[in-house]
Amino acid sequence: MSSEILSVLEYMEKEKGISRDDMISTIITAIKHAATKGPNAGQELKLEINPKNGALKAWQVFHVVDSVGDPHKELHVEKAGVLKPGAQIGDVVEKEIDPALLGRIVAQVVLQAIRQRVRQFEKDRIYDEYKDTVGDIVSGTVRRRERGDLVVDLGKAEAMLPAREQVPGEEYSPGERIRCLLLAIESSSRGPELILSRSSPRFVRRLFELEVTEIGDGTVKIEAFAREPGYRTKIAVSSTDKKVDPVGACVGARGARVKSIVRELGGEKIDIMEFRADPRELLLESLKPVQPRQVRLDERNRRIEVEVADADLALVIGRRGQNARLTSRLLGLKLDIVKERVGLADFDSKVAGAAATLTVIPGIDEATAAKLVSLGFVSVDAFVGVEQDDLVEAGFEPAEANAILAKVATHLGSNSSRQ
The missing domain is CATH 3.30.300.20 (K homology (KH) domain)
Known part of the structure; x- marks a missing residue:
């Protein structure tokens, strides 16, 4: 048996990377376990394996007593004296035995224990090998399909690309190369299982980081x-x-x-768009080339409403609502898409446009422009023939009326000189 054990120790150390001490501990534990099931079940053993030559030595351990109750574990004090002169009640004595006497079942159990240890070692090695690679992109070869899942050979281990982590429409055949994100290492009855993904957003993010x-x-x-x-x-x-x-x-x-x-x-x-801290500006970037009519942000309820022309509605929503969902996730807000309001909304937009036309006059602010538009002054040309009294009657103070007319005249004069 010693030559067989030595061969096992040398093979495991060179080919599998399992140390001799580790394998010796495994074999000893297996032999002790096997002995409990053999014809001498119940005996207590002490085992040693020489790491240099694989020699196995075995001793049966007895507790010295004056009345034997369990002959497998206890030895009368008189018989104990033969093995250990001067033995006293309560001492422990050892009797060397031939390992072959442990029974033929030992060899089978040892072989099974070695296989289990190798499998466990492989599991531990896989975890140690890939634990720092979670979140990175790995390459492998498709080996087979199991109930919709793909088994991928990464070279040092096999990994699983579950159906839930595959991209709809993508098909791979055995032998094809594939790149995936190592999403996680999950524990299973078979040991650590490498889980891959091609559908995770982190896969695309990692591609950008690499490219x-x-x-x-x-x-x-x-x-x-x-x-x-x-x-x-x-x-x-x-x-x-x-x-x-x-x-x-x-x-x-x-x-x-x-x-x-x-x-x-x-x-x-x-x-790809440039980031904007203001959700409204980021929304405009995300919806290009569509130009929304209105954007309303409700920060309290984490919602944002965008108003678009009827012709742009389908484009903003996207096929099966995908574009709308993507935009909502990008903003981190609930997105409400509505059609452009007609009637009052058109009137308001025209008023806003007219006010914007007046604010180009240096010195006229938005509030003043809005008041003038409400009085019918929708353009600079509308001030032709208007006098101070006309503005005073409309509600402006005399000094304010004079200032407005002076600013309008200056603006008209500067435009005329350019022409």
């Missing part, structure tokens, strides 16, 4: 992110360096960087 050096070094930051796997991804980026255009850095020269990511994602569309 765009400015993201990797921290110059460009991904501020907001939203993804509908297989359909579209929206990403908002900012730059810590004023000289670096964050959107341009992500797109790359002639779109090379983003095209590389799109190819990896099987043609999934990617919208």
Whole structure:
């Protein structure tokens, strides 16, 4: 048996990386366990294995008593004196035995224990090998499909790409290369299980971090992110360096960087925009090229309402509401999309436009412009022939009326001189 044990110790150490001390402990534990099931079940054993030559020695351990109740564990004091001269009641004596006497079942149990230890070692090795890789992208080869899940060979271990983590529409056959995000290491009855993902938003984020050096070094930051796997991804980026255009850095020269990511994602569309801290401004960026008519933010209830023309409604909502959902996730707000209001809304927008026309006159603020528009002064030309008394009758103070007319005259005069 010693030569067989030595062979096992040498093989496990060289091929599996399991130390001799570890395997010796495993074998000893297995032999003791096997002995409890053999013909001498119940005996207490002491075992030693020489790590250099694999020699196994065994002793049966007895407790010295004056009245034997269990012959497998107890020895009368008189017989104990033969093994250990001067033995006293309460002492422990050892009797060396031939390991072969432990029974043929020992060899089978030892072999089973070795296999279990190897499996456990492989499990521990897998966990140690990949525990620091969670969140990174790994490459492998598709091996087989199991009830919708893909088994992927990563080289040092097999991993699982569950159906829930696959992208709709993507199909892989055995032998194909595949890149995935190592999403997690889950415990199972078979040991640690490597879980992969291609549908996680973190997969696309990690692709950008690898492809765009400015993201990797921290110059460009991904501020907001939203993804509908297989359909579209929206990403908002900012730059810590004023000289670096964050959107341009992500797109790359002639779109090379983003095209590389799109190819990896099987043609999934990617919208890259510059981040805006104001949700209203970020909403406008996200909806381009659509120009909303009105945007209303309700910070208290974490909602934002956007009003768009009827012709743009379908584009803003997107196929099956995907564009609306992506925009909502990007903003972190509940998004309400409504059609452009007619009637009063049109009138209000015209009033606002007329007031904006008057505010171009230096010295006339928005409040004054709004008051003038309400009185019928919807353009600069409307002041032709107007005198101080006309404005006073409309509710302005004489000094204020004179100031308004003077500013209008100056503005008209400067425009005439340019022409």
